Amino acid sequence: LGMMGDASDNIPGLPGVGEKTAKKFIAEFGxxxxxLKNTDQLKxxxxxxxxxxxxLGRLSKQLATICITCNVTFDATDYELSPPDNEKVQEIFEELEFRRLRDQFIKIFSDETEGTPTMVTSTETGKKEAQAAGSGQFSLFGSNGAAPATLEVVSGRKTIKDVPHVYQSIQPGMALDLFLTNLLKQKKVCFDTETTSLNPLQAELVGIAFSWEAGKGFYLPFSEDKTEAGSLLExxxxxxxxxxxxxxxxxxxxDIKVLNKYGVEVKGPLFDTMLAHYLINPDMRHNMDVLSETYLNYTPISITELIGKKGKNQLSMREVxxxxxxxxxxxxxDITLQLAEHxxxxxxxxxxxxxxxxxxxxxxRVLADMELEGINLDYEFLNSLSAQLDSDIKALEGKIYDEAGETFNIGSPKQLGxxxxDKLKLVDKPKKTKTGQYSTAEDVLSYLAKDHQIIKDVLEYRGLAKxxxxxxxxxPNQVEPSTGRVHTDYMQTVAATGRLSSNNPNLQNIPIRTERGRQVRKAFVSRDKDxxxxxxxxxxxxxxIIAALSEExxxxxxxxNGEDIHASTASKVFNIPLDQVTREQRGNAKTVNFGIIYGVSAFGLSNQTDLSRTEAKELIDTYYKTYPKLRRYMADQVDFARENGYVQTVLGRRRYLxxxxxSNxxxxxxxxxxxxxxxxxxxxxDIIKIAMIDIHKKLKEGxxxxxxxxxVHDELVFDVYKPELEKAKKMIKASMESAYKLKVPLDVELGVGENWLEAH
Structure with missing residues (x-):
């Protein structure tokens, strides 16, 4: 190991010696x-x-050698398991605001359990398990009417084989009637649909599970026959x-979208555990298996275990x-119900x-309706744009080959680097990746683009190809056959800031800074001529928002006053009359305005503008002198985060940091x-979400x-029935501008067109 080195452990090794050569040297020299004594035998x-x-070789061997002569004392009694110091542990949990862990700790190690869990025999497995008083991260089943809870403090997570449960499938007849009677008596019920597809527009209902008490639940299987399925849903x-x-x-x-396909509207209050956990811990994963293992110490049956891995042998849910x-x-x-209580x-x-x-x-509910609605595409335009892009990409390809003096694979980072x-020697000391290859990442090339035409062309080539x-x-491949429209999926639980993201297609990432990127929006069109x-x-x-929160x-x-904020900023920062601000000065002020929100540095600003790093630093310093309250607000936010471990939005949405x-x-x-x-x-x-909810409600009620x-970001797009246009414009603008009252008026710009590009 000393000869060949190990990058993961920072052992340099001998240059030019890999595993094969190291083995050869060990065999020859030992x-x-x-x-090192016999280098005369090398060539x-x-x-x-x-x-x-x-x-370097001697050092590498030293680093790779485990020291076995350390003076280590071992006393077995030091490693014996002993009851925790309840008071000290609770003090630490209080200090760190670990309320859930504190409550679970108290339940398990309180005086009621005499500090040590007692042993019981599970009714299903006959194994000895530690008994706990309540539910929590350490136990799946609580004491709320379920069978006695069991807990393995040391042995690991439980599975369905380890816990008492009563899960019943319900068939038509008296059992179904009794189930329905009991169902309607409940105040809170968890339900979960089982289907044949992850795409709700294509999914067929296989069954619905219900649970309203921990450890108990019911399953209603659905027939493939649409009439029978419809009768059960009725x-x-x-x-x-x-x-x-x-x-x-x-x-x-x-589930709401699947049931909508069958003509069923889900009414009444809702509790979604995925959304709840997103607010509790936005940076963590929110799928049910992870939540169950984290909060209930329970590993659910995996879908792979049920239907097999992807491939021709994978079962559909109906075949299970x-x-x-x-x-x-x-x-x-059952698990989801218990997570909801937590x-x-x-x-x-x-x-x-x-x-x-x-x-x-x-x-x-708003997003479900939007996703079900979908939007029309102009196929002819997309075909035309594709052909045009293909022609432009080939022209750029030829230009890059001429500049390089040879043909090569432009899409290969290795060959491009x-x-x-190597060949053109555009930089004296080019940046390299961890593997020693030249870096051709976008940020690296963007920094060099202003000085080298070939790099500009490569970046444009990449942009057009992507x-x-x-x-x-x-x-066109993402159009849903049953509707002829594109139905993007909006995800509420991905961006930790609270922003929505979308998928299939990802509308948030359609490039809008380039003319070609904006052209893609032209493909999204209204439903028909009306x-x-x-x-x-x-x-x-x-x-x-930052002006209002900082009270600048x-x-x-x-x-x-309705001023152009970027021109106004340029006027103040450059100390010139508003009417004398140049386009370049306004552009620089705009970059600073938006960059401040993202913590732009002088280095970053100089890369985004034609300013030198010194000029960029001077501009940022002048900006903060011009807006002192803004700087104070930013410092206060950092101080608040240091003290509390989080920051929050105007509505109290937390981002934990x-x-x-x-120390890094x-x-x-x-x-x-x-x-x-x-x-x-x-x-x-938060503000655009409030507006969406209000507009959705008014569209339905009206x-x-x-x-x-x-x-998409700060924009909403509507398919407006032409006779309703003026009424809709007035309502939408009013709802968006009054969504939340700030010290600064909100302003909404409206645009109308046959396609999204025209409207935007």
Whole structure:
């Protein structure tokens, strides 16, 4: 190991010696020391390298050698398991605000259990297990009417084989009637659909699981016959239409969309555990298996275990035997119900229940309707754009080959790096990757582009190629056959700031800074000649929010007077009259305005503008002198984060920053930038969500034929019935501008067109 080195352990090794050569040297010389004594037996460059790096070789061997002569004392009694110091542990949990862990610790190690769990025999496995008083991260089943709970403090997570449970499949007849009677008596019920597809527009209902008591649940299998399935759903109609029974689920948007396909509307209050956990811990994964293992110390049956791995031998859910369907489906409902009880308390403790009930849950229904609606595509335009892009890509390809003096694979980072930095020698000391290859990442090339035409052309080539493959050629393949429209999926639980993201297709990433990128929007069109697209876009909402939160008077005044904020900033920063601000000065001020939110540095600003690093630093310093309250607000946000471990939006959405007090300066710096940025981005996200909920409600109550179709960043897109256009414009603008009252007025710009590009 000393000869060949090990990069993961920072052991350098001898240059030019790999595993094969190291083995050969060991066989010939026996050790590093003997190799270094006999270098005269080596030949050529290898002899030269070994002799020149003899000290490095000795150091490498030392680093790779485990020291076995350390003076270590061992006393077995030091490693005996003893009861914890309850008081000290609780003090630590209180200090760190680990309320859930504190409560679970108290339940397990309180005086009621005499500090040590007692031993019982599980009714299903006959194994000795540790008994606990309640549920928590350490136990799946609590004492709320379920069978006695068991707990393995040391032995690891439980599975369905380890816990008492009663899961029943219900067949038509008396059992079904009795089940339905009991179902309608409940105040809170968890339900979970089992289907044949992850695409709700193509999914067929296989069964629905229900649970309203820990450890118990029911499964209703559905026939492939549409008439029989419809008849069973009709019997469930009183439950789904009840406004009194709270429906609990994990990713309820999917279930709502599946049931919508069968003509079933899910009414009444909702509790989605995925959304709840997103508010509790936005940076963590939110799928049910992870949540179950984290909070209930229980590993659910995996879908792979049930239907097999992807491939020709994978079963559909309908092919799974009924008893296995029942166990899998009801277990999901049972776990989700118990997670809901945990998360309800945590939402209350974090004071985010209002955000959950009034924003995220209502938005779930709004997004479900938007996704079901979809949007039309102009196929002819996409085909034309694809051909045009293909021609432009080939022209750029030829130009790059001429500049390089040879043909090569432009898409290969290795070949591109060799052309740019070995052959053309564009940089004296090019940046390299960890593997020693030249880096041709976009940020590296962008920095060099202004000085080298070939790099400009390569970046343009990449942009056009990505645009063509990711959007222009891909969009037609994402049309849903049953509707002829594109149905993007909006995800509420991905961006930690609270922003929505979308997938299939990802509308958030359609490039809009280039003319070609903007052309993609032209492919999204109204449903027919009786409709037009309307785009409603918040104007500079993030700047308005930071002006309001910082109470920066000069910035607030500029917004109140309807001034061009970037020109106004340039006027103040460069100390010139507003009417004398040049286009370049306004552009630089705009870059600073938006860059401040993301913690732009002098280095970053100089890369984004034509300013030198010194000029960029002077501009940023002058900016902060011009807006002192803004700087104070940013410092206060970082201080708040350091003290509390999180920052929050205007509605109390929290962004936890675990690295804010970290020792690593780079990581800590990123957390500090997030402390400034997250409340701004998150507040903008909160505000547009409020607007979406309000507009959706008014469209329904007003019986509009107009539909809300898309949400992209700070913009909403509508399919507007032409006779409703003026009425809809007035309502949408008013709803968006009054969504949340700030010290700065919100401003919404409207555009109308036959396609999204025209409307935007």
């Amino acid at each position: 050790s590093m020391e003997d190799l 050529g460059k290898m002899k030269e390298k070994v002799e020149e790096n003899a000290e 019997k469930l109609h009183p439950f789904f239409s009840s406004t009194e029974i709270e429906k609990v689920g994990q990713n309820l948007k999917y 035997p009924l008893d296995q369907q029942t166990e899998y489906a009801v277990e999901d409902a 998360f309800e308390k945590e939402l209350e403790e974090a004071k985010t229940m209002d955000l959950f009930r009034e924003i995220e849950i209502p938005l779930l 060799e052309i740019l930095f 645009l063509k493959s990711t959007y222009v050629d891909a969009l 409709y037009v697209l309307l785009a409603a876009d918040y104007s500079q909402i993030e700047l308005r 008077d000069t910035m607030i005044e500029a917004f109140e 675990k690295d804010i007090n970290g 300066a780079v990581v800590r710096g990123a957390a500090e930038r997030n402390a400034i940025n997250a409340p701004i981005q998150g507040s903008a996200a 019986e509009y034929r107009t539909k809300m179709l898309l949400q």
